[in-house]
Amino acid sequence: MNELTTEHYRALLGLDADWRVTNVEFLPKAKLVDIRIEYCGSKLSCPECKCSCPRADMAPERTWRHLDTMQFTTTIHASVPRSNCSKCGVLTQPVPWAGKHSRFTLLFEYMAVEVIKACSSISAAAKLLNVDWQAVQSIMDRAVARGIVRRNMSNIRNVGIDEKSFGKGQDYVSIMTDVDNTRVLEVVPERTRAAADKLWQLMDALQRKLIQAVSMDMWSPFMESTRAACPDAAIVHDKFHVSKYLGEAVDKVRRQEHAQLCEEGDDRLKGTRQLWLYAMENIPEDKSALMFSLQQVDLKTGRAWSMKENFRHFWECKSQEDATVFFTTWYTWATRSKLPPIAKVAVMLKRHLSGLLSYVTHRITNAASEGYNSKIQSIKSAARGFSSFENYRTRILFFCGKLDLFPSISSH
Ligand SMILES: [Zn+2]
Known part of the structure; x- marks a missing residue:
């Protein structure tokens, strides 16, 4: 040569x-x-x-x-x-x-990270790179490990803790997010107190002391863990979770009422399930006449829907006092409504009122982790080799962790 x-x-x-x-x-x-x-x-x-x-x-x-x-x-x-x-x-x-244990050179891995980031699925990346999906997974594993070592955790003030379903059964994972920087920080199996404790171990005592507020569902294992790990941080109940509970209550009222009306030969509520899930401003134009007519008659479902819609004003209150007054009025209305599913949610909300009121001060939500849902969903559906939690975690952190994933190539 x-x-x-x-x-x-x-x-x-x-x-x-x-x-x-x-x-x-x-x-x-x-x-x-x-x-x-x-x-x-x-x-x-x-x-x-x-x-x-x-x-x-x-x-x-x-x-x-x-x-x-x-x-x-x-x-x-x-x-x-x-x-x-x-x-x-x-x-x-x-x-x-090359990095330790890798079958690829650093330059190859650098390009592979670019390709994987740009691809909609692991198999598409594998095809483009002409490697099998396990190789793609191993490149992602190393990229995430690098990114975590380099990650800056010093500027985190508001975090979110949320759950996501994983796999086919009733399995869950718990996710911690950095609310202000919209990134996933960690994913652990299950949604227990121990799982949340594990998430908090991500930060040392000094970092935890700087946390001002934590957004979450009204889920006691997450609350207990947060109180123990961050006693000074405010717990803020996430408004999207609240809205989901109210939406489910409306649906329950509709189902009960529909069954009752059907017995009397009245099928007015037939096929309206989706309609009652809309917020006021999202009702499609071709459905608005129907909605208007249903609102004119005194249906339980219509009242339940109004209570759910009305509760949204709670999040607009500018002070704790205003929010407390609003809640008290709404609570009285809801508990006297003779709509048990709505009353049940109202009682739960009252039990968690301090966490709801914290929203007025901190104004944080789990919107970011809700936003990851579609991304995580596509990672899930487009991926093979997904029975493994570790693979799932890697993929979430790879795509939603805002990590510096590239190998450093000093001589190029
Ligand atoms: Zn030595």
């Missing part, structure tokens, strides 16, 4: 003086470019304790996939020296072109 070519490849790969390219072979039939690299350095230092030490031997030859050369798959082959440290024993030396 002529010297110009090997030197050219040495520069392309960003190798230092300890390594040289001994051969570059083009195999056009196999659509391959094979690059052989040899260690030519002399001084070794222990990868653990950094002290200089003698060479033990050369590890068996390994292969790394590199960026393609034009349309040719390009691989690097090299045997890596092992150092013999008196304290740490025999250890394989790191190589400048």
Whole structure:
């Protein structure tokens, strides 16, 4: 092989003086470019304790996939020296072109991270990169691990804790988000007190002390954990969860009333399920006449819907006093409504009033983690190998963690 070519490849790969390219072979039939690299350095230092030490031997030859050369798959082959440290024993030396345990060069991983970020699914990325999905997963695992090490946690003031369903059954995961920077911080299995405690372990005592408010559902395991981990932080009940409970109550009222009306031969509520789920401003134009007519007659469902809609004014209150007055009036209306599902939600809201009132001061919600839902849903549906929680966690953090995922390539 002529010297110009090997030197050219040495520069392309960003190798230092300890390594040289001994051969570059083009195999056009196999659509391959094979690059052989040899260690030519002399001084070794222990990868653990950094002290200089003698060479033990050369590890068996390994292969790394590199960026393609034009349309040719390009691989690097090299045997890596092992150092013999008196304290740490025999250890394989790191190589400048690849991370530990990776079958890919850093430049390949850099490009792969770009491709995965731009792809709608793991299988699409795997196809473009010409690797299997496990390889994509391993590149994502390393990218997320890098990102977490580099992540800045010092500026977090408001966090959200939320649950998401995972897998096919009634399995859940708990998610912690950084509300102000709209990023997912961590995902853990289940939605228990222990799960929330695990989320809080993400921060040290000093970081937790800086947390001002935590947005969450009225879910006692999350509340207990937060009170223990962040006693000074305000618990703010998320308005989207409240709206969901009220929406479900409206639907329950509708179902009961519909069944009752049907017995009397009245099917006015037939096919109106979706209609009552709309907020006032979202009622489609072609449905507004129907809604108007249903509102004119004294239906229980109509009253329930009005109570749900009316509660939205709570979130607009400018002071704790106003919010308290509003709530008291609404609560009386709801509990005297003779609509048990609505009254039940009202009682639950009263029990959590302090967390609802905190919204007036802190104005945070779990909107961001609700926003991740569609993204997480597409990660879920487009992915194979999804029975594993670890894969799920990696994918959420990869796409929603706002992490610095790229390998650092110093010599390029
Ligand atoms: Zn050592």
